Each structure stands twice: as structure tokens, then as C-alpha cells.
Amino acid sequence: MNTLFDDIGEPLARRVGGGLAKIAMVMRHQAWAQGGAHGLTPTQAQVLTLLRGRGALRLSAIADELAITAPTASDAVAALRRKALVEKRRAAEDRRAVAISLTPSGIEAASGLTEWPDVLRAAIEDLSPDEQALLLKMLTKMIRTLQVQGAIPVQRMCAGCRHFRPNVHDDADTPHHCAFVNAAFGNRHLRLDCGDFEAADAAISAANWRQFLSPHRSQENEK
Amino acid sequence: MNTLFDDIGEPLARRVGGGLAKIAMVMRHQAWAQGGAHGLTPTQAQVLTLLRGRGALRLSAIADELAITAPTASDAVAALRRKALVEKRRAAEDRRAVAISLTPSGIEAASGLTEWPDVLRAAIEDLSPDEQALLLKMLTKMIRTLQVQGAIPVQRMCAGCRHFRPNVHDDADTPHHCAFVNAAFGNRHLRLDCGDFEAADAAISAANWRQFLSPHRSQENEK
């Protein structure tokens, strides 16, 4: 079982990390190229995309979501305000805070951003649908781990959602269930940013997670 | 077969891309945090790591590998030279070019960089070994696609190497073969940066690739 290759070279996890780093490099490069066409930097484009999906946000929320410090976020937002793509208003509930939202031209700019750089899309679509579904599941796992570790803020994803019922159906194609829309779905449908997300409490979330990881519905089934 | 979820929301490839983007975000954030401890920026750390693995390089080679422009690479190298971590020498063969190499303190700094940020390593190691092997295979595919498209320079990876013989063994655990070390290996052993890499010519590379993608050794076996 063990081969020559198991004992030499870098450990598997490190090689996987190296591969992810290369993908990340391409994404960063693409982000510059794509944003440049619209006169936007990667960070600015990210802010726009974030606001498009989430509506008005605090500065601190933007900083958290993008894993940057508040001053950096403030810089980026100021640049966008200069370009009249966002506007700042004092928040009603907490008048220390500001609510940042897209202007009409910001909405337009953000929608133009949706188009993905072809190179990366091609690389993803080169994988079979099954592989893509599997990859999505693995990414979900990794992101969940990062979230639990506190490396990124809570994501609005199926894992961690109150409505998520992993591996409750016998159909191998669509084993999961979403209680919100009351429908079965599969790994290929897993979401990383769902508008209907509601955080589950810790105990449920942890139980769900175990259920998601190991599809063996041993005890449950016998009842 | 088709469910409600297939018709609403973003397409699978886009969600996968979104997941990769989140991972990329974490990596960038970690790169700042890790480099900061050594007084290095992410780009500088990348240059150091690259030189550690590859020895002396031209400036243009560094720029290509990191997917940045020559001026940017020049900036980063100049910053490293100021810190006495690299040295520049005119190349012997082409006196327009410079050969950039690590100084003793550069070697030391580069080896300190090897330690990965725990958060991401944990996220990868949270996947089962089988999943990691599968992920590595998918990353290999994606990187190969990017390489064929010209988005990144030729990588010194198994896919594309003269010594690679994909799916020639019946053993499901180690189906591939490396003619250089003359040993069987599996997906979990795939390399993205191998010192023994030698580029295969286009025809062989393409044939290998098809063989790698579809493990059905139909015709070959009957001979």
C-alpha cells in the first residue's frame, strides 16, 4: 500500500495548499485585469459585489467580510465614493456607524462585474459536473472549518443554517433537504451565500455537521 | 432528477468560483499576517519561496511565475535587495539580464517561511486523505487548463511531464507511473512542482492528458 512516493517529497496537505495558492494567484491576477477595464481595483470590485448581494452595510461589516482592517476598508469606500459609486449615510439605529450603499451608477457598475474572467471559468467547467459538485462540497467543508476557527466571519451557507437537513433522503442524487423551500437537494446545490440563511444554534449546527460529514444514517434509519 | 434547485440561484461553476474566491481571500490575509512577522509583504515572501525552490532566476522569470508585470517584480526584488535577502548579478550569457539569487540571510528567511499558517492547513487537513487526493487531482486539472490557456506559465507538474504515464496500472490505489523514478503512484502523490520535471512534447502531452482524464484503458489493454 505504501509506495516510494509516500515517503519522499512534500506532504499531501502542503501540495494541496500549493495548488490552491496557484489558483489564488490566477484569481488575483484576473481581478486586476477585470477591474482595470472598469477602472476598479480588486478590493473596490469586491466591495461593490458585496454590497450588491447584501444591500447597505456598515464599514466594519465590509472590513470583516473582506478580511481587511477598518482603515483599509475606509480607504476603499472613500475611493468608491469619489467615483460616485457608493454613498455613505449615518446609520439610524447607531449614529456612530455609517450605512454604505450603492448609488444607481454603483448598481450598474456592480452588475457589469458579474461576468467572470473566462480563464478561470473555463478551468472550473473543465471539471465534470460530478467533480464540480464534489469540489463544492470540499470547499464547503474547508470554509466551515475556517469559520469555526474564526478566520472568516459566519458565512450565509447551508452548513450552519437553521433550514439545513443533511443526508436525510435516500436518493443519492439529492440527499439533503432545505426546510425553508421544503425541497430535496444535492451537493451540487450547496450554497455559500444564501439569502434565506438563518444561523442555527450551536448544538444543532454541530449535529448537522456530523450528519453532513458521514452519510451513514445508521441509528436514525432504524427508528 | 432535476430539482427545484437546478433552476434557481447561481450556476454550479459560479458557486465553486465563489468558494475558491473565499479561500483565496483567506490565503491573502494569512500571507499578510505571516509575512508581517518577518517584515515581508506577500509578494516578497513569494519571491523568496520561488527562489528557494528554483535557485537563481531572471527577473522576467519571476514576473511570469508570479503573474505580475516586470516593473512590479523589479520593485519587489529591489525591496528584498535593500533588506539584503537577495543579490543581483548580471547574467553571463545575456548581459541585458540579471540573475537573482538568495543571500545567506535570504535562505534563512525563506526557510522560516515554510511554516504554513495553521488556519488554512487545518482546513485542508480537515478533509479526509481520500478527499485531499481527489482535491489535488482536481486542482491539477484546473491548473493544467490554465496552463494550456496561457494564463500561467508551464508548471513543473506531472501532467505535462515526459515521465508521466497516467492510468497504466490496475491497482486503483496507485494507477499512475513515473518513468523517471520507475515507480507506481496515485492521485495523492501528484506533484505540482517536481524537480525532475521535463516537458513532454505536445502530442504526447495531449495523449497523456486524455488518458489521465478517462481511466478507461479500453483500446490499450486489448493489444
Place this chain on the structure above:
DNA sequence: GAAAATCATTTAGGACTCCTTATCATTATG
């Protein structure tokens, strides 16, 4: 209910990243 602590954000300042365009040397090429 005024002083103190806390919070959300901004300023200030510095090192770099990244780009485009332009300028040198040096090889190639016709």
C-alpha cells in the same frame, strides 16, 4: 447626571503593490 470607558470610524504616515508608458542597454534579424 457628569466623568469615564467603549465603540465605529477616520486621519496620519509609511512601505509596497500594481499598473502603464517611456528609456536604456543589449542581443537578434534582415
Place this chain on the structure above:
DNA sequence: CATAATGATAAGGAGTCCTAAATGATTTTC
């Protein structure tokens, strides 16, 4: 040999990203 093409750098500008130190606004505490 004169005209490309190439490898690297300079100049210049917008922006990223950080830490540390202000501002205001809002709670807390005595």
C-alpha cells in the same frame, strides 16, 4: 550594419494594507 526585438529599470499615479493615534457618539459607572 541598421533596424528590430528583448530584458530590465525609471517615472509617476492610484490604491492596498498595515499600525497607531485621533474624533465623535453612545453607554456605563460612580
